[in-house]
Amino acid sequence: MAELRWNPILERWNIVSDERQDRPVLPEDSCPLCPEVLEVPQEDYHIVSFENRFPALKRDPGGPNQQGDSFYRVRPNKGVCEVLLYTSDHDVQPADISQDRFEDLISVWQDRFADLSREDFVDYIYIFENRGEEIGVTLYHPHGQLYAFPFVPPLAQKALDSARSHYERAGSCIYCRVMEKEREGGSRVIWEDENFIAFVPFFAHLPYEVHLYPKRHFPDVLRMKDEEAPSLAASIKGILTMYEGLFPVEEFPYMMTFHQAPVDGDDYRYFHFHLEFYSLQRAKDKIKYRAGVETGAGTFISSISPEKMAQDLREAGGVE
Amino acid sequence: MEQRLEVYSVGRLTVEKKRKEDGRYIYYYFPEEDGGER
Numbered sequence A: 001m002a003e004l005r006w007n008p009i010l011e012r013w014n015i016v017s018d019e020r021q022d023r024p025v026l027p028e029d030s031c032p033l034c035p036e037v038l039e040v041p042q043e044d045y046h047i048v049s050f051e052n053r054f055p056a057l058k059r060d061p062g063g064p065n066q067q068g069d070s071f072y073r074v075r076p077n078k079g080v081c082e083v084l085l086y087t088s089d090h091d092v093q094p095a096d097i098s099q100d101r102f103e104d105l106i107s108v109w110q111d112r113f114a115d116l117s118r119e120d121f122v123d124y125i126y127i128f129e130n131r132g133e134e135i136g137v138t139l140y141h142p143h144g145q146l147y148a149f150p151f152v153p154p155l156a157q158k159a160l161d162s163a164r165s166h167y168e169r170a171g172s173c174i175y176c177r178v179m180e181k182e183r184e185g186g187s188r189v190i191w192e193d194e195n196f197i198a199f200v201p202f203f204a205h206l207p208y209e210v211h212l213y214p215k216r217h218f219p220d221v222l223r224m225k226d227e228e229a230p231s232l233a234a235s236i237k238g239i240l241t242m243y244e245g246l247f248p249v250e251e252f253p254y255m256m257t258f259h260q261a262p263v264d265g266d267d268y269r270y271f272h273f274h275l276e277f278y279s280l281q282r283a284k285d286k287i288k289y290r291a292g293v294e295t296g297a298g299t300f301i302s303s304i305s306p307e308k309m310a311q312d313l314r315e316a317g318g319v320e
Numbered sequence B: 001m002e003q004r005l006e007v008y009s010v011g012r013l014t015v016e017k018k019r020k021e022d023g024r025y026i027y028y029y030f031p032e033e034d035g036g037e038r
Helices: A018-022 A099-117 A154-170 A174-186 A226-246 A292-297 A306-316
Strands: A004-006 A012-017 A047-051 A080-085 A125-132 A143-149 A189-192 A196-199 A210-214 A255-259 A276-277 A281-283 B003-010 B013-019 B025-031
Touching: A012 A018, A018 A255, A047 A099, A080 A099, A099 A125, A099 A143, A099 A226, A099 B013, A099 B025, A154 A189, A154 A210, A174 A196, A174 A210, A189 A226, A189 A306, A196 A226, A226 A255, A226 A276, A226 A306
Parallel strands: none
Antiparallel strands: A004 A012, A047 A080, A047 B025, A080 A143, A125 A143, A125 A255, A189 A196, A196 A210, A210 A276, A255 A276, B003 B013, B013 B025
């Protein structure tokens, strides 16, 4: 069974995809993402992107299994889910990936964004990485993912609505304003160069949440200038190095997420491309769970102040 | 056996777009200096 089902109360699409139950979870005998095992029949590779064997969204989904109506709406789960392999080296930690390879990864993200944005059934392209068992990864091999949605997902829509409202009211970008506020005191800034700035935002809602903004205003990864790409690569590598040094755990769990303008043809000049990183690891042996208040009420309780998180990250990265 | 569909360049990478036997697309990115078909 696979389809999109509309929640008329929260006004958002949910994806039903029960075949994902069959995904292998942390296989011990061999890794399907390593060369010549399953997904990549080459003896070695640099970077590879391929369509997921167990996709939540499909190019050819067939009809919905459930009959919908005007209230309980149902749509085919049409879209694309890709897996991006950062390297053929199964054991390398993401923070140890070279600057050159991160710059190549940016080219890959740009190429996949450009290619999928030309598909008329795609409205929003979401690039992300899950790392660590606590986040729910099913494979250890260094990789990220991409979902090409046939709709704008709800958090992205909420952010777009706020950005548009601020633009209409103040005539400026809400993300540029956040960046200005973070630079005023600087107590939450953890990394900065001439093109990018990384900080734990005033309103961080998850452990060691980091936002990474380009200083120049542009809406998506494709509009980034060539000379800005090395800064983005260095800043991602810098943040992952801080994460790795934060606690003596085997693999620091994190999510890396790209936030970009939709590709549905509308005008999103008010949106500001950026990345957000989150963890669930709030101490060496403590995990932040998404429990009743977070899940049922949508309000997050942070047991570490954003200022303390920023201080911890700077110390972990050896930043003065 | 994968079917080779297209070759193009992006940044300093060469891209080979192929189709797997089960119909899924796969994209190989490799440095241009490596050259040659994969």
